[in-house]
Amino acid sequence: MPSIRRYLYRKFSQKWHKFYTPSATLPAHTVDCPECGLRTEIPKLRQGQEASCPRCHHHLVRIEPEPYPVPLACAISALILMTLVYTLPFITVRMTGMFTRLTLPEMVYALLADDWGFLGLVMFALTFGAPVLFLLLCIYVYYGLLTNRTLPYFLTSTRLLTRLGEWIMVDVFFISMLVAYIKIKTVAMLTFGAAFWLMPFLALLLLRTAISVPSHWMYYQIHKHNGDRLFQAAPDTVCCTRCLYFRPRSEQNCGVCDSELFDRRPHSLNIAFNLLLAAMILYIPANLLPIMISENPMESEISTIMSGIIYMWNNGDKLIAAIIFSASVAVPTLKIISMLILLYSARFRLLLPINILSHQYRITEAIGRWSMIDIFVIIILMTTFHTPIARVTPGPAAIYFCIVVILTMLSAHFFDVRLLWDKHQQYKKAA
Ligand SMILES: [Zn+2]
Ligand SMILES: [Zn+2]
Numbered sequence: 001m002p003s004i005r006r007y008l009y010r011k012f013s014q015k016w017h018k019f020y021t022p023s024a025t026l027p028a029h030t031v032d033c034p035e036c037g038l039r040t041e042i043p044k045l046r047q048g049q050e051a052s053c054p055r056c057h058h059h060l061v062r063i064e065p066e067p068y069p070v071p072l073a074c075a076i077s078a079l080i081l082m083t084l085v086y087t088l089p090f091i092t093v094r095m096t097g098m099f100t101r102l103t104l105p106e107m108v109y110a111l112l113a114d115d116w117g118f119l120g121l122v123m124f125a126l127t128f129g130a131p132v133l134f135l136l137l138c139i140y141v142y143y144g145l146l147t148n149r150t151l152p153y154f155l156t157s158t159r160l161l162t163r164l165g166e167w168i169m170v171d172v173f174f175i176s177m178l179v180a181y182i183k184i185k186t187v188a189m190l191t192f193g194a195a196f197w198l199m200p201f202l203a204l205l206l207l208r209t210a211i212s213v214p215s216h217w218m219y220y221q222i223h224k225h226n227g228d229r230l231f232q233a234a235p236d237t238v239c240c241t242r243c244l245y246f247r248p249r250s251e252q253n254c255g256v257c258d259s260e261l262f263d264r265r266p267h268s269l270n271i272a273f274n275l276l277l278a279a280m281i282l283y284i285p286a287n288l289l290p291i292m293i294s295e296n297p298m299e300s301e302i303s304t305i306m307s308g309i310i311y312m313w314n315n316g317d318k319l320i321a322a323i324i325f326s327a328s329v330a331v332p333t334l335k336i337i338s339m340l341i342l343l344y345s346a347r348f349r350l351l352l353p354i355n356i357l358s359h360q361y362r363i364t365e366a367i368g369r370w371s372m373i374d375i376f377v378i379i380i381l382m383t384t385f386h387t388p389i390a391r392v393t394p395g396p397a398a399i400y401f402c403i404v405v406i407l408t409m410l411s412a413h414f415f416d417v418r419l420l421w422d423k424h425q426q427y428k429k430a431a
Contacts, residue, residue, distance in 0.1 A: 024067045026220055030246075032239035033058055035358065037418040039233070056358050056421075060244065062214040068146050071212040075138040078205040082132065085202050089193030091177075093184070093384050100384070104128070104195065107383040116382065116394065122402065123379050126169040126372070131206055134168060137161040138213060145221050158222060159258050162215040162242070169376075171203040172369055176376030179327075182320040183312075183377070184384055187296075219243050219256050238263055265416035269347055272415040276339050279407035282400050283332065290395030292378055294385070304397065305329065305374070327373040328401070335371075335408050338364045339415070346419040354424040361417045368409040375402050 026045040033040060033053040040060065042051045048065035052058060064070050085104065092101045102110075104127070111120030137157050144151040151157075177196065184190045223229075233239070237246040243257035254261045290302040303311065305328050312321040338360055345351050352360070378394050385392040 030233040031244045034241040036421040061216050064212045072142050074209040075135045079135045081202045085195045085198050088195040090195040092191045095188035110383045127173045130167040134164040165210040172372050174199045176373045180377045180380040216244050268416035272411045275407050275411035279404045283404050286397045286400035289397040291397040294392045331371050365412045371405040
């Protein structure tokens with residue numbers, strides 16, 4: 001018996017060993033840090049190792065400890081979980097004789113059928129479209145890598161896979177549901193279905209899958225398989241900010257990952273400032289106009305962002321008032337102020353020490369998506385109160401607010417943070 005087991009183990013491990021142990025390493029090479037521009041020599045990396053920038057501590061390169069089985073296992077289990085989350089009942093609402101049981105697709109459908117197609121599409125894309133496509137692409141690409149085959153549209157799929165990660169907002173939607181719950185329970189009985197309880201696990205699995213597909217390593221595996229040589233830092237080459245491989249300066253788009261190729265993003269400060277200006281202007285109607293109109297036979301209540309928060313604060317829901325306040329007032333305002341400081345520092349003079357500014361940029365970029373809480377809460381309230389007796393409809397401010405969130409996210413995206421470090425270097429030379 002033990003000998004059979006040993007035989008099987010040897011057979012199995014030989015087969016798998018061939019796949020991932022030798023091919024998973026990255027040779028020693030040079031990269032330019034995409035966050036501070038410092039050129040760094042990276043030693044040979046093995047499975048489970050990673051390299052960060054010595055100057056700004058940005059994570060440069062990472063190899064998953066089990067580079068092939070982990071992403072595949074995560075993606076397949078996330079896909080199974082997703083099927084459950086999208087077919088089982090999500091919430092049940094009971095209100096004076098009415099009884100509604102809703103699944104997530106029914107919520108999207110209610111929005112599409114009710115002239116709020118834009119919000120329906122936003123919810124569909126961020127909580128279903130992006131994650132499903134991401135998981136399918138992950139399985140497809142890793143199947144190709146594991147079997148050493150160049151599948152049709154292999155590079156395009158990899159490019160899409162590495163970019164979809166930031167558009168998955170299942171976690172933000174889950175937190176929004178908790179916020180909406182506290183609002184709903186004052187007027188109706190709400191119970192959660194199985195889909196709701198499975199959602200945090202899905203969010204965690206999606207997060208884990210996104211971490212386990214490091215783009216720099218994936219591109220190396222694909223190109224190595226095609227016999228291409230990557231890595232050369234030669235004169236007249238530029239390091240791509242997305243895939244971190246050096247490409248000839250003459251290329252307009254990176255030959256590896258197809259993103260725009262530049263030394264410093266052209267017109268970065270102008271574009272970022274103009275997007276921010278547009279966001280600041282639209283933030284005024286987003287606050288002054290009604291964001292939500294709730295109607296029931298007794299009364300109709302029109303609320304703006306601030307009046308909604310004040311109402312909740314005075315009626316005992318202090319926690320929820322605080323959450324909505326941070327998501328819809330504090331985060332956007334702080335984000336706009338923070339971007340103004342960064343833009344001023346990059347153009348004129350550093351207002352704060354460079355290390356603080358560099359952290360500030362990272363935080364600004366990371367918190368942007370959480371502003372969507374407010375939009376998701378309105379979407380949930382709309383779909384739960386969708387009866388002839390009581391209904392909630394979004395006011396015009398909801399659209400303005402949605403655009404403000406997107407514009408500030410874009411402004412942070414177009415800001416080339418290396419310009420801050422360039423300014424810092426100028427100081428050091430002058431001193
Ligand atoms: Zn750096
Ligand atoms: Zn690239």
